[in-house]
Amino acid sequence: MQDFKTATSRRDLIRGGAMLASGAMLMxxxxxxxxxxxxxxxxxxxxxxxxxxxxxxxxxxxxxxxxxxxxxxxxxxxxxxxxxxxxxxxxxxxxxxxxxxxxxxxxxxxxxxxxxxxxxxxxxxxxxxxxxxxxxxxxxxxxxxxxxxxxxxxxxxxxxxxxxxxxxxxxxxxxxxxxxxxxxxxxxxxxxxxxxxxxxxxxxxxxxxxxxxxxxxxxxxxxxxxxxNVQVNLGSKGIIELELVASGEKWGKGPKGDIHSSLKAMVDSPSWRLVQALQTLVTPDGNTPAIEGWFENVRPLTEREKALIGEIAKSADEAQQKKLLGVTHWIDGLPYDKALERLAQEPTVNIEGLVAGYTGPGGKTVLPGKAVAKLDLRLVPNQTRAEAERKLRAHLDKHGFADVEVNVSGGYDPTEVSxxxxxxxxxxxxxxxxxxKATLNPRxxxxxxxxxxxxxxxxxxxxxxxxxxxxxxxxxxxxxxxxxxxxxxxxxxxxxxxxxxxxxxxxxxx
The missing domain is CATH 3.40.630.10 (Zn peptidases)
Structure with missing residues (x-):
């Protein structure tokens, strides 16, 4: 790994003219x-x-x-x-x-x-x-x-x-x-x-x-x-990055630190507490947010936006896209044009990672005192970050998970341009x-x-x-x-x- 501090001079590093010639020409x-x-x-x-x-x-x-x-x-x-x-x-x-x-x-x-x-x-x-x-x-x-x-x-x-x-x-x-x-x-x-x-x-x-x-x-x-080919994008989804934390300390049940797993017969588990909280955030298939009021401000795609997506679907290589992503079908078996509409239209609740207890080689029989889920929430017009954060907290409280911490690290609203x-x-x-060749893409x-x-x-x-x-x-x-x-x-x-x-x-x- 190169250490930046070994450079003799920062200015020497960045002096120079324009970019390397590729030898290839556009059309x-x-x-x-x-x-x-x-x-x-x-x-x-x-x-x-x-x-x-x-x-x-x-x-x-x-x-x-x-x-x-x-x-x-x-x-x-x-x-x-x-x-x-x-x-x-x-x-x-x-x-x-x-x-x-x-x-x-x-x-x-x-x-x-x-x-x-x-x-x-x-x-x-x-x-x-x-x-x-x-x-x-x-x-x-x-x-x-x-x-x-x-x-x-x-x-x-x-x-x-x-x-x-x-x-x-x-x-x-x-x-x-x-x-x-x-x-x-x-x-x-x-x-x-x-x-x-x-x-x-x-x-x-x-x-x-x-x-x-x-x-x-x-x-x-x-x-x-x-x-x-290129796409000229007329917008992008917003995002909130956060973590949900369930702990014995905040919950008042379960251990404050890791204990031996044999004690599960008489001690509550913060890990299962987190899993149960996560299950309330989406429909049983995991594909649609189930947070109260989540869709009340979502703006449906316009007919113009649907038409632009339809043109993208016609010119795209669906088989190659599936190969690149390592998937065999889209959500609910949707045809490609409808899957692309869903991609632009739908807000999402995604689990980036789940961490609790021991995750190394072999087993380690512990009952973790804390469990963490890293989430990202994608937002569409006319949702806002502030609205989404309020609704997530209210949802967890309503479902009896007031002890589950919501630690937001960053995020911003959706972007739209005419x-x-x-x-x-x-x-x-x-x-x-x-x-x-440029194609307009709604989002x-x-x-x-x-x-x-x-x-x-x-x-x-x-x-x-x-x-x-x-x-x-x-x-x-x-x-x-x-x-x-x-x-x-x-x-x-x-x-x-x-x-x-x-x-x-x-x-x-x-």
Missing amino acids: RPTTVLAADSNMAAIRKAAEAGRDASLKRIRDWIALPSIAAENRSMKEGAEYMAELARDAGFQHVEIVPTDGHPGVFATLDAGAKRTLGIYFMYDVKQYDPAEWSSPPLESRMVDKPGLGKAIVGRGAVNQKGPEATFLAALHAIRAAGRKLPVNIVLICEGEEEIGSPHFKQVATKPNVLAALRKCEGIFIPASWQDGQG EDSRLIKTMLATYAHAGV IAGSWPGATFTAPPVSIPAGHFGMGHGSGAHAPDEYYLIESSNPKVAGLVEATMGYADFLYQLAAIK
Whole structure:
């Protein structure tokens, strides 16, 4: 494992030009962009910056800022700030919060329009034993049917795509071109724990004033699938991350600590107490929330949203999707289009993990004094985090589980954005310019703190944008494509050029 502290100089680590050339071309960009002197010069600069740009990604991956473990968070914020300065942002500040700090930066190009960019500098935890190569070394590996990719924690979620956006800024500057829009950059280090303090960053007076000038904001993402297609998402589900804790101490029954399991005949079990509480949260099949009032504010899908989902179902490869997920059928045996509707429409109660007593090799005959369930609750419009937390607590109390603790670690409301917004129109125009097939998607089932931007007091459109490909977020062998063998899938230079083109498209679009 590479120790970040062995680096001789943080600035030396992040100096460099734009992204590594992949050698693969998208369907049209070479001929289209060659006709534009700005883009031709920027592409040349991007290709010239290959080695330094690749090093920038690898060195960032080598610094594993992990909020859940309070690991390298101060260093992560400082490194993020240095990346921003190196990319040309004139004002950069580290923003303290009640948790881990955020970073705020502005790049004033004297342009008429301003774009917001959201970064996260934290990553998920990892177990090196589960990886085929050390997760901080970012080794280059062959991916059959795709090309060469970097494997490392944070490669696709989210450091690879974010570094690719920075590469576009480096390339524009190296080409001697002026940015067509101003940029407001806002970063956090707690996305992977539910962004519990991010609103403190976004609503700091100078940050809020800058964000409200933006046409919209997006998080860079490697959004192409293995065939080169993308989805333009018009929203995402909200989330609450929490744990439920049943303990003998709070319950007043059962042991306060672990005792011998033979005593179960006369001592209550906090573990079974937790299981019984969990069973009340969902229907017997585990598929539908049963918390009182959970659906009273849920907005049904519109006919337009159902039509968009129907188009996605027609063009998607259902068999391949099942293979990737390791499943053989969808809930209730639903056909694919109805399963996709359910994916967008339904709130969920999911058990991430259950922990009690001994879980190592062999047996250890104990009756645990405490049991913990890690949950995530996905929310849809028009649910809110505050409403959901109240209803969960009231439900447990009503069913006789007032002793079961609800410890919320983070979360946020659902995000929605209009397809008529300038942000979405620019995404579609940029994908079209690159010859990338783009499909409108009403809502992704995943979550990000976009509601921080779409809701008051910021109130601007928010979404995801980016070419390129990667996979394995939160999992072993997470990867980000570097050299694409598929002419329809962007490698790093093509993805870099996608971000550069977005800036010009936003400046020009009506």
